[in-house]
Amino acid sequence: MSTNEQSYFLEAATLGKKVMVLDYVVPTPLGTSWGLGGTCVNVGCIPKKLMHQAALLGQALKDSRAYGWQYDEQVKHNWEIMVEAVQNYIGSLNWGYRLSLREKSVTYQNSYGEFVEPHKIKATNRKGQVTYHTAETFVLATGERPRYLGIPGDKEYCITSDDLFSLPYCPGKTLVVGASYVALECAGFLAGLGLDVTVMVRSILLRGFDQEMAEKIGAHMETHGVTFIRKFVPTQVERLEDGTPGRLKVTAKSTEGPEFFEGEYNTVLIAIGRDACTRNIGLQTIGVKINEKNGKVPVNDEERTNVPYVYAIGDILDGKLELTPVAIQAGKLLARRLYGGSSTKCDYINVPTTVFTPLEYGSCGLAEEKAIEEYGKQNLEVYHSLFWPLEWTVPGRDNNTCYAKIICNKLDGNRVVGFHVLGPNAGEVTQGFAAAIKCGLTKELLDETIGIHPTCAEVRGKRTLFKAYL
Numbered sequence: 001m002s003t004n005e006q007s008y009f010l011e012a013a014t015l016g017k018k019v020m021v022l023d024y025v026v027p028t029p030l031g032t033s034w035g036l037g038g039t040c041v042n043v044g045c046i047p048k049k050l051m052h053q054a055a056l057l058g059q060a061l062k063d064s065r066a067y068g069w070q071y072d073e074q075v076k077h078n079w080e081i082m083v084e085a086v087q088n089y090i091g092s093l094n095w096g097y098r099l100s101l102r103e104k105s106v107t108y109q110n111s112y113g114e115f116v117e118p119h120k121i122k123a124t125n126r127k128g129q130v131t132y133h134t135a136e137t138f139v140l141a142t143g144e145r146p147r148y149l150g151i152p153g154d155k156e157y158c159i160t161s162d163d164l165f166s167l168p169y170c171p172g173k174t175l176v177v178g179a180s181y182v183a184l185e186c187a188g189f190l191a192g193l194g195l196d197v198t199v200m201v202r203s204i205l206l207r208g209f210d211q212e213m214a215e216k217i218g219a220h221m222e223t224h225g226v227t228f229i230r231k232f233v234p235t236q237v238e239r240l241e242d243g244t245p246g247r248l249k250v251t252a253k254s255t256e257g258p259e260f261f262e263g264e265y266n267t268v269l270i271a272i273g274r275d276a277c278t279r280n281i282g283l284q285t286i287g288v289k290i291n292e293k294n295g296k297v298p299v300n301d302e303e304r305t306n307v308p309y310v311y312a313i314g315d316i317l318d319g320k321l322e323l324t325p326v327a328i329q330a331g332k333l334l335a336r337r338l339y340g341g342s343s344t345k346c347d348y349i350n351v352p353t354t355v356f357t358p359l360e361y362g363s364c365g366l367a368e369e370k371a372i373e374e375y376g377k378q379n380l381e382v383y384h385s386l387f388w389p390l391e392w393t394v395p396g397r398d399n400n401t402c403y404a405k406i407i408c409n410k411l412d413g414n415r416v417v418g419f420h421v422l423g424p425n426a427g428e429v430t431q432g433f434a435a436a437i438k439c440g441l442t443k444e445l446l447d448e449t450i451g452i453h454p455t456c457a458e459v460r461g462k463r464t465l466f467k468a469y470l
Contacts, residue, residue, distance in 0.1 A: 007327075007328040007329075007331035007332050007335075008139050008141070008313060008331030008332065008334055008335050009021050009101070009104075009106055009139075009331075009335075010100060010101070010104050010106065011331065011332045011335035011336060012335040012338070012339055013104035013105060013106050014104060015335060015336070015339040015340050016339070017339055019104075019105075019106045019107065020106070020107040020108075020109065020133060020135070021101060021106055021107065021108050021109065022109050022111050022112070022113040022121070022123055023036060023108065023109070023110055023111075024110060024111055024112040024113070024124075024125075024126075026112070026145075028159075028160065028162045028163055029148075029155040029156070030159060030163050032162055032163045032166060034090075034094075034166070035090070035091065035094035036094045036097045036098055036108075037090075037093055037094055037097050038141075038143055039143050039144070039315075040324040041090060041093050041094070041097075042090055042094075042165075043161055043162045043164075043165055043166075044161070044324070045324055046089075046090060046093070047086050047087075047090060047165035048161075048165070048185055048186070048189075048356060049356055050085075050086045050089070051082065051086065051165070051189045051193075052185065052188070052189045052192075052356045054077070054082050054189065054192075054193060055188065055189040055190075055191075055192025055193055055358065056192070056358075058075075058077065058192055058193060058194070059192065059358075061075055062395070063391075063392075063394075063395040063397070065395075066394050066395035066396070067394055067395070076194075077193045077194055079167075079169065079170035079171075079193070080168070080169070080170075082193075083165070083166060083167065083168065086165060087165075087166055109123055109125070109131075110125060110126065111123035111124055111125045111131070112124045112125075113281060114280070114281050114282040115138075115281065115282030115283060115285045115286045115288075116132070116282060116285060117285065117286070118286050118309075119134050119135060119136070119138075119309065120132060120133070120134050121133055121134075121135075121138075121282070122282075136309065137309050137310075137311070137338065138309060138310045138311070139310075139311045139312070139313060139331075139334070140278070140281075140283075140288075140297060140305075140310065140311070140312040140313075140316060141312070141313050141314045141316070141327070141331070142276070142277040142278060142281065142314075142316055143276075143277060143314055143315050143316065144274035144275055144276050144277060144315045144316065144322070145162065145274060145275060145277055146160035146161060146162055146270065146271070146272075146273075146274055146275075147270075147272055147273045147274060147275050148160075148270060149177065149233075149234055149270060149272065151234055151235055151236055151237065152236045152237070152238075153236055153237030153238055153239070153248075154234075154237055154270060156237075156239075157237050157238075157239050157248055157268065158177075158237055158268040158269070158270050159171075159267060159268070159269055159270070160269065160270050160271065161182050161186060161269070161271060164186060164269060168244070169244040169245060170195070170245070171190065171195065171245055171266060171267035171269070172195065172196075172245045172265075172266030172267060173195065173196040173197075173264075173265050173266045173267070174187075174190055174195055174196070174197050174198070174265060174266065174267045174268070174269055175198050175199075175200060175250055175263065175265040175267070175268045175269070176190075176197065176198070176199045176200070176269045176271060177199075177200045177234055177268065177269065177270045177271065177272060178199075178200075178201075178202075178270065178271035178272040178273070179199065179201040179202070179203070179204065179205045179206065179207070180206070180207070180271055180272065180273060181206060181209075181355045181357075182271040183199060183269075183271035183272075184199070184205065184206065184217065184218075184221070184355065184357050185355065185356050185357055186269060186271060187199045187221065187226055188221060188226070188356075188357045188358040189356075189358075191221070191224065191225050191226045191358070192358055197225070197226050197227070198226070198227040198228070198229060198263070198265070199221075199226060199227070199228050199229070200229045200232055200233070200234065200252060201228060201229065201230050201231070201232075202231070202232070202233050202255060202272075203231070203255070205217065205218050206355065208367070209355070209361070209363065209367055210363065210367035210368050210369070210418070210420050211367070211368070211369060212368060212405075213361055213363070213403070213420050213422055216359075216401075216403055216422055217355070217357050217359060217361055217422065220357075220358065220359045220398070220401055221357065221358060221359075223398075224358060229252070229261065231254055231255045231256050232252040232253065232254055232255065232261055233252055233253060233255060234250055234251065234252045234268075235251050235252060235253050236250070236251045237249070237250055237251075237268055238251075240264065243266075245266035245267050246266065247264060247265075247266060248264065248265050248266070248267070248268055249262065249263075249264055250262070250263050250264075250265060250268060274315070274322075275294070275295055276290075276294060276295035276296045276297070276315065276316040277295075277316070278290050278295045278296070278297060278316055279295050283297075286307055286310070287306070287307055288305050288306065288307045288310050289305070289306045290318075291318045294318070295316075296316055296317060296318035296319075297312040297316050297317060297318055298318045298319075299311070299312050299317055299318070301345055302334070302337065302345060303317070303330055303334050303346070311334060313327050313330045313331050313334060314327035314330070314331075315327065320348055321348060321351055321353075323351060323353055325351075326346070326348065326351055329346055330346040333345060333346050334346075350364055350365050350434065350437050350438055351364070351434075352364040352430045352431055352433075352434035353430075354426050354427035354430060356427070359398075359401065359402070359422055359423065359424075360422070360423065360424065360425065360426035360427060361420070361421070361422050361426055362419075362420070362421045362422075362426030362427055362429055362430030363418075363419060363420045363421075363430065364418075364419045364430055364433060364434040364437050365407070365416065365417050365418040365419055365437055366407060366417050366418040367418065367420075368382070368405075368407055368418065370418075371407045371409075371417055371418050374417075375409055375411070375417070379409060379410050379411050380407055380408065380409060380410065380417075381407075381408050381410050381414065381443075382405055382406070382407050382408070383405065383406050383408065383443060384403070384404065384405035384406075385403070385404050385405075385459055386400045386401075386402065386403050387402050387403070387404065387423065387456065387459045388400065388401075388402065389402060389423060389424055389456050390454045391424075392424075401422075402422055402423035402424075402456065403420075403421070403422045403423070404420065404421040404422070404423070404459045405418075405420050406418065406419050406420070406443065406446070407419075407420075408442070408443050413442050413444070414442050414443040414444060415440060415441070415442050416436075416437055416441045416442065416443065416446070419433050419434075419437060421433075421456075421459075423456045424456060425456065428457075429456060429457045432457065433457075
């Protein structure tokens with residue numbers, strides 16, 4: 001059960017409904033499993049941000065000497081201590097979710113659910129014991145799991161983000177396959193912890209995000225020790241030596257020519273995307289339609305599928321954002337509409353998000369490419385600025401690296417349709433601007449707002465014509 005599913009069920013229980021939750025984690029090929037709370041809590045946002053913080057602390061230690069801190073002891077990172085601390089915190093969250101369900105009298109069952117007929121599901125627990133349950137309404141919130149490469153050795157020898165955050169040993173020299181936000185975030189904090197990290201990229205970085213920002217992220221990571229292998233895809237992974245970690249040989253081929261690449265690594269982390277967990281839960285039995293290309297579930301603006309008594313929320317929604325806070329909001333509002341007399345629907349427009357790469361990237365609204373597609377190049381104007389965080393000046397690092405830009409619709413009073421910032425604490429900065437964008441923020445209003453000095457959030461865009469900017 002994910003946090004978004006929990007938001008629906010707790011809200012439904014609060015509104016007086018009898019509620020049952022089925023939650024089951026199919027172990028990864030390496031046998032990794034986890035507790036209550038879904039991807040975000042166990043193998044996503046929470047451990048990712050904590051390990052990102054661990055890497056930032058390493059940089060802070062280096063910066064501290066410039067601020068007068070003196071220490072003779074050699075500083076090194078202990079992977080096992082970090083993983084234990086992260087997993088202990090996650091365990092406390094798992095327990096908290098169980099307690100919340102119990103307090104609301106929600107029936108919880110650690111079983112795999114599968115539809116067998118209309119309004120009826122089969123639940124199978126870890127021991128293979130089967131029970132059957134009926135309900136008036138069903139909510140699908142199965143989430144997604146990492147996709148594998150489909151090449152020899154991938155499931156046998158590689159790991160995914162499902163395995164990384166509880167990995168009992170330091171991964172050592174690591175090849176990250178993929179250019180998704182998961183790939184770059186993991187590569188970033190692994191490098192920040194002092195590991196030798198290479199990222200193998202099939203095409204572009206951060207597909208779906210603003211590409212100028214994506215390339216700046218890649219350039220910053222390269223400057224700070226991450227190696228990028230562009231336009232290559234793995235064809236085989238072989239084990240050369242057992243161990244924790246062991247030694248692996250990776251063979252890859254170019255996507256643009258006949259060239260091949262071979263390299264040796266201790267760990268290969270696959271992060272090429274995720275697939276919706278919808279194909280093996282009996283949806284075809286009751287007639288729920290899915291997008292056959294990606295397994296995702298089409299829904300209307302009230303999260304209802306084509307089957308009237310089946311709803312869906314979270315990452316499995318076709319064409320919707322794959323963000324935990326969005327799913328939590330959708331779950332709560334769904335329960336209130338069904339059982340509380342509400343008519344409020346989830347707003348999927350102008351939702352802020354942050355990519356926690358070493359240089360954090362916060363965004364809200366449209367990427368530049370999407371803005372051009374929607375409004376036309378001639379109707380847009382971009383304002384942008386490089387900036388140097390004050391706290392980076394004393395240690396003298398990364399000048400003219402942080403970057404902010406806004407994309408404005410000239411035909412609508414220069415209303416901000418895209419906000420992008422690359423710098424420390426980008427998530428904290430973006431959250432505040434997101435509220436303003438929801439309220440119709442314009443460039444004029446932004447200029448009239450007095451900034452807090454000295455902060456990164458005070459940065460104003462300097463005016464530049466869109467044509468010249470391109």
